[in-house]
Amino acid sequence: MGKIAVLTNDLQSDVVDKTPERTAAIAEARPRFLGFLAEMRRRGHGIYHLQLVNLPDDPNVEREPDGTLPLQRGSRGAAIIEDFLDPSDTVVEKNKDSGFYETELHDRLQNDGVDTVLVTGLQTQICVQTTAADAFFRGYNVWVPSDCVVSGNPEDRDRALEWLGGYCATVASSDEILAALDQHGELARKVVKILP
Amino acid sequence: MDRSKYDNSSEIVLDHGSGAQLSHELVSLIVETLGDVYLGEMEDSAMLPIEGGRIAMTTDSFVVDPPFFGNGDIGKIAVCGTVNDLAVVGSKPLYLTLGMILETGLPMERLVRVLTSIRETAREAGVRIVCGDTKVVRKGEADRIYLNTAGVGVFEREPLRMGRVRPGDRVILSGPIGNHTVHLLSIREGLGFEQRVLSDCAPLNGLLETVFGRVEEGMVRSVRDVTRGGLAAVLHEYADALGHTVRVDQETLPIQPETAMAMDMLGIDPIHTANEGCLCLFVAPAAEERVLAALRSHRYGNRAVTIGEVTGRADPLVLLRDRAGRESVLEELRGAELPRLC
Known part of the structure; x- marks a missing residue:
């Protein structure tokens, strides 16, 4: 039986505070989200924070209206928000939506014996969705705690959760996930029929 | 140098x-x-x-x-x-x-x-x-x-022209649609599909030569490569030029599962997306099976499939028919907001 890891996406002030809707959404999710991370740490599961860093030469990066590049490496806005970060956690830099795209994440998870990932963070319909799909294609058992994913627009989150549950992940609340772990000691892999 | x-x-x-x-x-x-x-x-x-x-x-x-x-x-x-x-x-x-x-x-x-x-x-x-x-x-x-x-x-043969297409002719696709678009968008944004879905980019003259060698001249009426604007643009072009309705059976459209997954995530219909190695052939009914066999014998056409036909209805529409037989009009997009795919 492989290990379980929690992946967080983009818990950085440049992302979280980009719009008032996102700030409010993360504030609403924060207590449960922090509690879930703390409980997973207590149970010995690894937390991997995917830190979005924009590269200056990436033509597809969205810049501020004045041309400023947000999420620059080493900047305050790109740092993982302190509340969510524990010294035992791992931070992995990414430069695109999926946390696996040209990053060391897959190698690190493999080295750590991880076969199940719980994908969290924001935004649900972009980075959570693509990271979960990428994890699925790489053979991971993918779960998404529905109360630990955030979108500025709740409809985007709900649509993304429906997509995730339909294609590649088991979607459940953080309480349900913890209960499943209590009961079975592991998280069952979803049977996915869409791929040959 | x-x-x-x-x-x-x-x-x-x-x-x-x-x-x-x-x-x-x-x-x-x-x-x-x-x-x-x-x-x-x-x-x-x-x-x-x-x-x-x-x-x-x-x-x-x-x-x-x-x-x-x-x-x-x-x-x-x-x-x-x-x-x-x-x-x-x-x-x-x-x-x-x-x-x-x-x-x-x-x-x-x-x-x-x-x-x-x-x-x-x-x-x-x-x-x-x-x-x-x-x-x-x-x-x-x-x-x-x-x-x-x-x-x-x-x-070395008579040119193929849209005007040679007749009501009853079959519409055949040489392979899956949407893969090129998903592959490029996935690399641009790091979406995670780029290793599962590859571009279909390929030179298709050899594939067509194989087809031309298996059927009598005139049986393949007209051909388009399905590029910008996707299959929808090709079908509209023919419907408009012929003045007849082209009907497509939606269920037959060849779409790789991961491509469907990505398109669903992005909110894009594969029928509107660019390809670089896919042909749409308009073929006389009598030659349909031989054309399909010829296409499938070639590595760039091994997933060829008939997707519909040109109807006798004198109305320049593209109709999509679902599994239950319900028909809906496929509208042509004014713009796809998917630049620089070729």
Whole structure:
């Protein structure tokens, strides 16, 4: 039986505070989200924070209206928000939506014996969705705690959760996930029929 | 410049386009890399033998972003795009021109990679590069590399035209749709699909020759390569030109599961997306099975399928029919907001 890891996406002030809707959404999710991370740490599961860093030469990066590049490496806005970060956690830099795209994440998870990932963070319909799909294609058992994913627009989150549950992940609340772990000691892999 | 004169740190500079010594060195590098697919004599025009009474000519520009992707690059697309345009009208592609706009700072290694793709794809398609042009622009005035290819083909059979399509003719796709678009969008944004879904970019003249060799002339009425605007644009073009309704059975559309998954995530309908190695053939009913068998015998057509037919209804619509037999009108998009896919 492989290990379980929690992946967080983009818990950085440049992302979280980009719009008032996102700030409010993360504030609403924060207590449960922090509690879930703390409980997973207590149970010995690894937390991997995917830190979005924009590269200056990436033509597809969205810049501020004045041309400023947000999420620059080493900047305050790109740092993982302190509340969510524990010294035992791992931070992995990414430069695109999926946390696996040209990053060391897959190698690190493999080295750590991880076969199940719980994908969290924001935004649900972009980075959570693509990271979960990428994890699925790489053979991971993918779960998404529905109360630990955030979108500025709740409809985007709900649509993304429906997509995730339909294609590649088991979607459940953080309480349900913890209960499943209590009961079975592991998280069952979803049977996915869409791929040959 | 022979290849021993540049190293990994070499890059394009403005003087490569000045017409002076550096330009000559760049041209030497291009000619050397293209090898035997380059036929030029370094005159101001290529002078070429042409047999037969009619030629096909076409031109296309290529600005694909990113110019280098998982299973190809802009060079491969630039050859395939023009070769396929020549082939689908029934001509045999023979000659291509090659125009390049290079941004200052483009690594020479990248240019060689593009030229190598052009050489290999031209070899596969059996075409020669007969002349070319290179311009260099300042940093920021282009995005790394843009290409233009014009092509000449000769007719060894009657040209294929939209006007030859008749009511009752079958509509056949040579392969899955949407893969090229998903592959490129996934690389642009890092969506996680780029290793599961590859571009379909391929020269399809060999595939068409296989088909033409298996059925009598006239049985394949008309062919289009399904590029920008996707299958929807092709079907609308024929419906409009013929004045007849084209009906497609939605369930038959060949779409790779991961592609469907990505399109669903992105909110895009695969029927509107660009491809670079997919043909839409309009075929006489009597030849349908033989055309399908011929397509499926070729590596670029092994997932060929009939998707619909041209109806006798004198109304220029495209209808999608679902599993339950319900029909809906496929609207043509005003714009797809998916730039630079070729």
